[in-house]
Amino acid sequence: MESLPVFLSLKGRPVILLGEGAAAAAKARLLDRAGARIIRDEMADAAIAIVAIEDDAAATAAAGRLKARGILVNAMDRPALCDFTLPAIVDRSPVIIAIATGGASASLAKALRQWLEAMLPASLGGLAEALKTARAKVKARFADAGERRAFLDGLLMRGGPLDPLARHADADETIKTALGGGVEAGGLEHVALTSTDPDELTLRAARLLAGADRVYHLPDVPPAILDRARADAERIAASAPPSDVPPGRSVFIGWSGA
Template identity: 60%
Template structure:
């Protein structure tokens, strides 16, 4: 992973913007949309965007700003960037950021356009409803693992809160939500070492697993698809957990 994706709250915070022309204007609109206060080079800020056309002038500005400990984005100059600005799909409060580390803004834009057509316009309403219901969800599912599994099941395709199904009745879901699901163990037989050969269902199970037993020959590219905080055990034998989702992952033959 070449960069750590983060979402910065810039409302009312200073950001230095240098340059003029279309590149600077585009970044100005983006910063204003995020609520940032745009200041000149002498301003106090933690971030700066340099949209200067001249190569030497841009490099000199980046050096001056870095000398003050400021993180810099240099437009169209990825080698000079401490951070990059992604293509954004906005379904407030849901934000999807697509970055290529400066390798190709065109590719990031193309991907953004695809996601724009896939994501429902009302997706933000579901996020807001889930946020408002957090106390009720915690009360209904006091155990954090049970709570996560219940939400995962509700958000699954065809689930009570399927985000692609236009469903946002969180209160109704809570009223009808059943007890915690029983322990589940699934075995996945890999067909190849390529993670793209995982079926959608297999990728979804790996992303929600609590415990994964895997053949030591399973490659890191496949293991990276497992939920980040899952328990991962090399070897396919051993006692199975009494709760949650357990996956047994066999290497390709």
């Protein structure tokens, strides 16, 4: 991962925008949607700046002056000058999906955005709001963080009651009904690999890795497989499945036939 994806809260905050023309106008519209206070003065106080100047020499000089003041810069179509990039965005507020290619291809990011726009239902934002509203009740029902995660993962899994890719007429009622029932136990699940290629993981294996709190694995399991687990999941090299695991969801990764 060459850069760390972050979401900045810009509401009411100043952002320097330099340049004229269609490209600069597009950046201004994006900043306006985020609630930023657009400043056209290069010498203004701000934490970030966008340089949408077409002339190469002028853009490079402006980016250099801004960087010298400790301001993070995005220089349009000039990846080498960028401290941060502006991704393609899928907006299902409060769900925001950002797609970046590290400056390699804006067209690829756009194509992926269009694909996701067609795939994700308009109700996704409402689902997020329902989950937010239910947060206190879920916490009261499941004091253990691992159990809470298991409960929510069960609701949101593919084909589950709140599958994010399906349309939901009343997500609030679905959560209320689920809270009145039980919760899938955590425990230890097993994933048997047949290949070192992460793209050959089964859907079940990919789902288990994505939802695991900790991943036990044989020492020779490649990093590309382990990277399919949650970024904050604990990774533990082990020669065999553990006999006892903490609360929450655990996965042991081994090899098929071993």
